[in-house]
Amino acid sequence: MKILYFRSVWGLDDFATIEAKLEKIKSGGFDGVELEVPLDVETCKRARQSLDELGLAVVAQQWRTSGKTVAEHQAGFAQQYERALLLKPLYLNSHTGCDHFTVEENLAILDHANGLAAKYGLEVYHETHRGRALFSAPATMQFLDARPELKLVADFSHWCCVHESLLADQPERVERAAKSAYAIHARVGHAEGPQVPDPRDPLWQPNLETHLAWWKRIAAHRRAEGCAILPVCPEFGP
Secondary structure (H helix, E strand, C coil): CEEEEEEECCCCCCCCCHHHHHHHHHHCCCCEEEEECCCCHHHHHHHHHHHHHHCCEEEEEECCCCCCCHHHHHHHHHHHHHHHHCCCCCCEEECCCCCCCCHHHHHHHHHHHHHHHHHHCCCEEEECCCCCCCCCHHHHHHHHHHCCCCCEEECHHHHHHHHCCCCCCCHHHHHHHHHCEEEEECCCCECCECCCCCCCCHHHHHHHHHHHHHHHHHHHHHHHHCCCEEEEECCCCC
């Protein structure tokens, strides 16, 4: 199994064009880019051309779904999914659902997303992200109970923030999520926030070691399953 490292475009606002952002990522030695789905078709096409020229892999990301109803979330997702197809990504990383929706409402959104994936062939991985359906460890377990086939993007830094801990009191839930994780956002969280100031600082070594252990468990599961690649995005926000 090969680990592929992706750089998010998050934090590259100083670069005016999509081409400049991708060139910056290429110069950093990354295998690919995690690219938020552009807002228009023309930018999607330009991004795809630049990706080809630079030899970068791509993961599409949708985080813009919003609204007070299931229908609004489904409609917003469908629009982004349609544009994501133009990027020809490895998969779509989705910030799916809403933390204050009911389980049934979020299941309707998850099912809609996975229905599009089944129809068009672009897989959807769902990120463990604050504010979304998978905002906490217990919430995620409900959706894995209902839909065991769900594939996750593991960003456990969000859970550290939500639960105000390094999750030592719920290892079974973390392990279960790890078994369903097919990509990693390698960001180190802490009890009061989703991102330590500097993971190289000795002050944060317990946090770093805890997260590294989680990521290694995910890698072990994917290797045992025979996966060819494991995408890792070492996300560190501006």
